[in-house]
Amino acid sequence: MFDNILVSAAVEKAEDISIGDAAVTAVFGYAVVFAGLVILMIVLYCTGAYFKSKDAKAKAAADAEAAKKQAAAPVVAETKPELPLAPGSAGHVKLFDVPDKEAAMIMAIVAEKMQKPLNELHFISIKEVK
Known part of the structure; x- marks a missing residue:
């Protein structure tokens, strides 16, 4: 019983809306969707930047460790260039x-x-x- 009342009220409301109101509603809907996409893009960009910096730090640490090992290793003459x-x-x-x-x-x-x-x-x- 209540479902029929809600559906009929929604149908009556949709018929009563003017073209200007529909345009404003559509533009507002598009703006919300695009704002969500922009926020998602910013979050993904920040996440990517975080992981890139994390990888760069790990690589720098590995390079420093390799340089320390190479400096500590004895110098061996190459046998055949x-x-x-x-x-x-x-x-x-x-x-x-x-x-x-x-x-x-x-x-x-x-x-x-x-x-x-x-x-x-x-x-x-x-x-x-x-």
Whole structure:
């Protein structure tokens, strides 16, 4: 019984509202929604900034700890310095049961078939299939 009265009162009220009142109500509703979104955006930004600063502090502490350990560690002379790569070189190739001469021929054939310069190709390993 009361439900019918409330529904009919709401229907009558919706019919009585003017266009100006509806516009004001809509604008107010949009303003509330956008204000909520702005507040949510501010909260997320602040949370992100907090965690970034927390990570930066942890990284700085780890770097300081590593620097202390490195300063305390004895100095060891390097046995073999790493040779610089030639211009256009793609690094080292692992050869498995393949002589250097055959590997060079395979790389040259692949470069020829792909119509690419050899220094633009990157060979990781060459393995003989038995």
